[in-house]
């Protein structure tokens with residue numbers, strides 16, 4: 001039995017239950033640098049817990065193709081996780097609400113170039129899934145003494161379609 005999911009457009013409102021959309025859209029909060037730079041200020045709800053700290057890591061992920069077979073979801077109970085592309089690669093953002101400790105039915109979104117996202121603490125998500133090379137991302141997440149990772153293998157998988 002194939003469980004099909006259709007990709008939805010990514011918007012701040014549609015993604016709000018799961019996290020923040022990070023881009024240079026809309027009116028900037030302030031103009032800086034002698035008016036040569038627009039600052040879209042403080043756009044992510046970052047959370048690293050009482051005993052963690054913020055870290056920036058660089059992920060170099062293999063590009064995937066559509067339709068994409070979603071076989072694994074995970075969450076980070078101790079902190080948020082932001083994905084900031086270091087190229088113009090679009091990427092799949094697959095998230096799900098919690099359903100008694102398991103991911104519920106996933107929702108799939110596709111970013112536009114130069115868009116990042118910040119997943120709020122504990123949100124079920126698919127792993128980083130760029131759709132073209134290079135899949136190089138700066139990732140801002142919690143550095144701490146715990147594993148901060150829960151994984152669920154999906155059987156049967158979901159098929160993510162354009």
Ligand SMILES: NC(=O)N[C@@H](O)C(=O)O
Nearest residue numbers: 074081125126127128149
């Ligand atoms: N495990 C890891 O560092 N990456 C995942 O959390 C992911 O969301 O890609």
Ligand code: NI
Nearest residue numbers: 074076081127
């Ligand atoms: Ni993750």
